Amino acid sequence: MKVKTLRCLKDNWTFLLHFPSASATTSSKESVVSIDPGEVTDEMWSELKGRELEAILLTHHHHDHVGGVEALLQKYPSALVFASDRDATRLKFLGRSPHNFSELGLLTTELPAALSTHSMRILAHPIPGHTEGQVAIEIQEGTSPAHVFVGDTLFAFGCGRCFEGTPDQLFESLQFLKSLPADSLLYFGHDYELRNMEFWRTWQEEAGPELVTQEALATATSGRACARLDFELQRNPFLKIRDVESFRLWRDRRNHF
Ligand SMILES: [Zn+2]
Known part of the structure; x- marks a missing residue:
C-alpha cells in the first residue's frame, strides 16, 4: 500500500x-x-x-x-x-x-x-475531544509500521481544539495515541506546524525546557503531513504534558493565540 x-x-x-x-x-x-x-x-x-x-x-x-x-x-x-x-x-x-x-x-x-x-488490518479507535465521534484510523499491512490517520486530534507540534468534547477527553485521547508503537506513522488533518511553532516560541520561557526546547522549535517546517510517533513524542509539548490541569491551561492559551 x-x-x-x-x-x-x-x-x-x-x-x-x-x-x-x-x-x-x-x-x-x-x-x-x-x-x-x-x-x-x-x-x-x-x-x-x-x-x-x-x-x-x-x-x-x-x-x-x-x-x-x-x-x-x-x-x-x-x-x-x-x-x-x-x-x-x-x-x-x-x-x-x-x-x-x-x-x-x-x-x-x-x-x-x-x-x-x-493482509491488511484496519481499525478505528475512538479518540473523542475534538468531536464526540472522532476516530483514529489505523491501517497495518503485514509487519510494517502502522499508518494512523488522526484527523484533527493531533497535529505536527500541536493538537486539535475541543469543539464537542472536553479537554479531559482530548487529553485521554492523546494518552491513547502515545501508547501506539513508537514507529507508527501519524497523518495529520491540517498543516498547522509553523503556527504551532510560533505559539510555543512565544510561550517558551513560561513553558520551560521540559516542554519546549530550542532544538524542538528548530524542527518546525511547513508541509509535513506525516510524522513518526517517536518524533512527535520527543518534541510535541502537548504530548509531553503529564497532567490534565496543565493540558487544559495550554490548550486554552493555544485557543486564544
Ligand atoms: Zn475538525
Whole structure:
C-alpha cells in the first residue's frame, strides 16, 4: 500500500491509499481508498484516473473532512463510506447514511483480491475531544509500521481544539495515541506546524525546557503531513504534558493565540 498525500481547501491534508493490483498480468484497475476528502481537487481527480475508488473512510464529521464525499460518490457510486457510530447517525451523502466502522468487514469481503492479499488490518479507535465521534484510523499491512490517520486530534507540534468534547477527553485521547508503537506513522488533518511553532516560541520561557526546547522549535517546517510517533513524542509539548490541569491551561492559551 502507498499513501498519497494531497492538499485541499485552505490548509487541509487528504489522503489516497493505493493498492497495487494483485497480479501484473490482470487488467484489473488499481484499488484506491480515500481518507477525509474535504474537497476533490483537480489533483485528486487526476490521481484517481484509471483507478477504482473502493471506499471512503472518515475520521470525523467536520465539513472540511467530508466536503468531497458526494462528488466522489457521483463518480464512484459503489464506493463504501465509513464513519464512527456517532457520525454515521448525523451524516448523509446522496441521501444515504455511511456505514459505521463496526461494519468494516464489508470492506474486506467486497474489496478485490488486490486488497485481501495484502493482509491488511484496519481499525478505528475512538479518540473523542475534538468531536464526540472522532476516530483514529489505523491501517497495518503485514509487519510494517502502522499508518494512523488522526484527523484533527493531533497535529505536527500541536493538537486539535475541543469543539464537542472536553479537554479531559482530548487529553485521554492523546494518552491513547502515545501508547501506539513508537514507529507508527501519524497523518495529520491540517498543516498547522509553523503556527504551532510560533505559539510555543512565544510561550517558551513560561513553558520551560521540559516542554519546549530550542532544538524542538528548530524542527518546525511547513508541509509535513506525516510524522513518526517517536518524533512527535520527543518534541510535541502537548504530548509531553503529564497532567490534565496543565493540558487544559495550554490548550486554552493555544485557543486564544
Ligand atoms: Zn475538525
